[in-house]
Amino acid sequence: MHMNRFPKNFFWGGATAANQYEGGWNEGGRGPAMTDVTTGATKDTPRYMTYVLPDGSTGKYSQWGGQKPEGARYAVVDGYYYPNHIGTDFYHHYKEDIALFAEMGFKMFRMSISWSRIYPKGNEKEPNPEGLTFYRNVFTELRRYGIEPLVTISHYDTPLYIEEDLGNWQNPDTIGLFETFCHTIFEEYKDLVTYWLTFNEINSAIMMSSIVPDLPSETVAPGYVKLHNQFVASARVVKYAHENYPQFKMGCMIAGLISYPLTCDPKDMLANQEKMQNYFYYAGDVMVRGYYPAYAKKTWKNLGLDPAFFEKDAQILREGHVDFFSYSYYSTSCHTTHTEEPKDGAGNLSLGYKNPYIGYSEWGWGMDPDGLRYSLNEIWDRYQVPLMVVENGLGAIDTLEEDGSIHDPYRIEYMRGHVEAMAKAIEDGVDLIAYTPWGCIDLVSASTGEMRKRYGMIYVDMDDEGKGTLNRYKKDSFYWYKKCIESNGEDLE
Ligand code: BGP
Numbered sequence: 001m002h003m004n005r006f007p008k009n010f011f012w013g014g015a016t017a018a019n020q021y022e023g024g025w026n027e028g029g030r031g032p033a034m035t036d037v038t039t040g041a042t043k044d045t046p047r048y049m050t051y052v053l054p055d056g057s058t059g060k061y062s063q064w065g066g067q068k069p070e071g072a073r074y075a076v077v078d079g080y081y082y083p084n085h086i087g088t089d090f091y092h093h094y095k096e097d098i099a100l101f102a103e104m105g106f107k108m109f110r111m112s113i114s115w116s117r118i119y120p121k122g123n124e125k126e127p128n129p130e131g132l133t134f135y136r137n138v139f140t141e142l143r144r145y146g147i148e149p150l151v152t153i154s155h156y157d158t159p160l161y162i163e164e165d166l167g168n169w170q171n172p173d174t175i176g177l178f179e180t181f182c183h184t185i186f187e188e189y190k191d192l193v194t195y196w197l198t199f200n201e202i203n204s205a206i207m208m209s210s211i212v213p214d215l216p217s218e219t220v221a222p223g224y225v226k227l228h229n230q231f232v233a234s235a236r237v238v239k240y241a242h243e244n245y246p247q248f249k250m251g252c253m254i255a256g257l258i259s260y261p262l263t264c265d266p267k268d269m270l271a272n273q274e275k276m277q278n279y280f281y282y283a284g285d286v287m288v289r290g291y292y293p294a295y296a297k298k299t300w301k302n303l304g305l306d307p308a309f310f311e312k313d314a315q316i317l318r319e320g321h322v323d324f325f326s327y328s329y330y331s332t333s334c335h336t337t338h339t340e341e342p343k344d345g346a347g348n349l350s351l352g353y354k355n356p357y358i359g360y361s362e363w364g365w366g367m368d369p370d371g372l373r374y375s376l377n378e379i380w381d382r383y384q385v386p387l388m389v390v391e392n393g394l395g396a397i398d399t400l401e402e403d404g405s406i407h408d409p410y411r412i413e414y415m416r417g418h419v420e421a422m423a424k425a426i427e428d429g430v431d432l433i434a435y436t437p438w439g440c441i442d443l444v445s446a447s448t449g450e451m452r453k454r455y456g457m458i459y460v461d462m463d464d465e466g467k468g469t470l471n472r473y474k475k476d477s478f479y480w481y482k483k484c485i486e487s488n489g490e491d492l493e
Pocket of ligand 1: 201395444
């Protein structure tokens with residue numbers, strides 16, 4: 001056993017998001033979000049968005065590229081199941097859950113605030129007091145155990161009214177609404193929360209073109225506009241936080257689309273470099289450095305976008321750059337110019353070719369601890385700001401035994417590999433300050449809406465149809481992670 005590879009105040013913890021975990025979707029004055037009209041699915045079938053037409057008939061369209069018909073309004077429709085309505089019910093279980101996190105030894109807990117719980121439509125003059133009280137209670141409970149909250153301000157749940165009636169992030173007016181939301185929660189929780197992430201996986205706005213081949217530029221370009229408006233919104237609130245709450249630490253959160261060239265052909269090397277720039281570094285470069293990278297110009301040109309649209313906000317981007325960098329890391333993929341065969345290597349928001357040197361999960365996501373060490377080194381070298389790994393984990397099917405135990409050696413093995421990789425990256429010189437593995441308690445999958453794709457160290461009795469007691473059970477990984485934290489990452493047996 002090595003000693004003291006992790007810094008003394010390392011933030012060991014876990015991560016969740018309101019839309020997938022909190023539930024209580026129509027309680028306490030909360031307004032609806034897009035995820036409330038999104039059905040459950042499986043890994044081979046799409047989630048659907050449901051709607052009602054003016055004549056009262058109802059319908060659905062696929063998240064994999066479908067479109068809402070003219071005149072349709074999003075609606076919860078009888079006969080469908082919407083897993084995010086309940087999540088795994090943090091809303092009613094937060095005390096019990098936080099006690100379990102504390103028992104594991106958490107130093108940090110990542111969660112998000114549901115925007116529509118604070119501003120139900122997004123454009124009200126006054127916030128919803130019940131919503132404010134709920135998060136105050138949660139943060140106070142975390143503090144009672146000495147757990148530092150890490151708050152994602154926007155994690156895939158813009159109020160439905162903004163999405164449907166105001167044109168979402170395509171509309172620059174959304175920036176002002178987001179600012180109002182942030183000013184409210186900053187002031188409200190200034191004594192309880194120090195670490196903030198503005199947008200979860202902000203680069204997801206432009207990911208479609210990396211997954212679906214040959215999309216026309218008219219389909220791809222709006223993602224860049226949306227992303228730019230989010231960059232501006234983030235920069236504005238980061239600047240505001242720095243000016244008004246100097247104790248705050250503001251971070252970005254980028255989906256870790258880390259990839260390799262499939263072969264050592266220099267052409268593959270270049271293809272991969274371009275992928276990494278376009279889908280991963282594009283966001284980090286703007287948010288950490290405070291300006292668009294040189295290669296962005298080429299991207300805009302290819303998509304027929306006017307550079308002036310992006311350049312007009314240069315000053316605020318410069319003034320609102322973040323204090324630390326965080327990302328999600330699940331898997332890696334490979335890129336090549338050598339084949340046109342369909343890509344077979346899936347991952348979080350990514351698609352590439354399978355890597356013969358790594359293993360794959362039941363959902364086909366690559367498992368690559370060395371890639372975590374590699375990416376930490378690359379990112380640290382590029383940005384020189386503290387880093388956090390704020391999502392990582394293995395989605396797998398778990399079995400609850402008669403005696404209430406859950407044996408998940410596969411998850412322990414996955415986590416052990418990634419903790420080892422982080423230890424090595426720290427030895428390499430990387431300034432890594434936090435690790436909050438994803439779905440530390442079972443919650444609804446973002447991509448498939450399933451419950452059976454579980455990430456937790458705490459099992460929640462709930463199935464894909466919404467049946468279950470919602471009782472909590474400790475998995476074997478719960479005890480493993482507790483030991484890991486107690487020994488500050490040294491006892492990984
Ligand atoms: C990330 C999201 C999370 C989470 C995770 C796992 O993209 O930030 O919300 O869900 O991926 O993905 P999935 O739930 O699809 O397995």
